Amino acid sequence: MTYLDYAALERTPLERDPYDFLIVEDFIRPETFAGVSTDFPDVPGPGSHPPSELKIAGAFAGLMQELEGPQFRKAIEDKFGIDLNGRPTMYTVRGYVRDTDGEIHTDSKTKIITVLLYMNQKWDADGGRLRILRKGDDLESTVAEVPPYGGTLLVFRRSENSWHGHKPFAGPRRAIQLNWVLDQSVVDREQSRHRWSTRLKKVKQAILPQSA
Incomplete structure (x- = not known):
C-alpha cells in the first residue's frame, strides 16, 4: 500500500525565500x-x-516504512537537489506540546533535511501552527504557516537561517519528525537521549496516578 501522494509532492514548487x-x-x-x-x-x-x-x-508502521524507504528519499533528493546516499535517517513521534514549546530555532547543525508530518484530525487553535520565519527574534516575520492537521507535510533544508517556531499551545498535537543527518553517531546519540527521556516520562506517568 502507498500512503503518500508523491504526485502532489512533485508538483509542489520548492520555496527558496527565506530558505529552502x-x-x-x-x-x-x-x-x-x-x-x-x-x-x-x-x-x-x-x-x-x-x-x-x-x-x-x-x-x-506502514507509513514509517514508506517514509524511510527509497521512493521518498529519491523524491526529496530530486526536489532539493541533494544527494542523501549514505546519510542515515532518524525519526521521533510527538503527541503533546507544552505552552513552553515552539520557541524559534533553526534545528541543529547535525541535521541536513527536516521532515515534519502533522497527524491531527483538525486544528482550531491559533497557537501550535508552525511558522516559517525570516528572523530569529520575531514570530511575526512569517513567510508561511503550516496547517498542522490532515497529513500536511513540511520539509526544509537546515541552514543558519532556517528559523521556525509557533505561538504557545498546550495539549494534544500529533506530529512525526524525520531527519536525514550527517552520520550514524548523530542517530545513536539523539535516539539515546530521547530514549532515556521517554523512559523517565513513563515512570512518572505510572507513579502520578497512584499518588493522586
Whole structure:
C-alpha cells in the first residue's frame, strides 16, 4: 500500500525565500489517513519520543516504512537537489506540546533535511501552527504557516537561517519528525537521549496516578 501522494509532492514548487522549504497538504492520502491516525502510537506526555520506546504497528508502521524507504528519499533528493546516499535517517513521534514549546530555532547543525508530518484530525487553535520565519527574534516575520492537521507535510533544508517556531499551545498535537543527518553517531546519540527521556516520562506517568 502507498500512503503518500508523491504526485502532489512533485508538483509542489520548492520555496527558496527565506530558505529552502515546501509544504504539501494532504500528503498522506485521505483514504489512508484514518487508518494511520487510528494506529498512531500512545506517547507518555510531551516531548519527542523514539520508536524504540513506542508500539509502532499497523498502518502507522506502514507509513514509517514508506517514509524511510527509497521512493521518498529519491523524491526529496530530486526536489532539493541533494544527494542523501549514505546519510542515515532518524525519526521521533510527538503527541503533546507544552505552552513552553515552539520557541524559534533553526534545528541543529547535525541535521541536513527536516521532515515534519502533522497527524491531527483538525486544528482550531491559533497557537501550535508552525511558522516559517525570516528572523530569529520575531514570530511575526512569517513567510508561511503550516496547517498542522490532515497529513500536511513540511520539509526544509537546515541552514543558519532556517528559523521556525509557533505561538504557545498546550495539549494534544500529533506530529512525526524525520531527519536525514550527517552520520550514524548523530542517530545513536539523539535516539539515546530521547530514549532515556521517554523512559523517565513513563515512570512518572505510572507513579502520578497512584499518588493522586
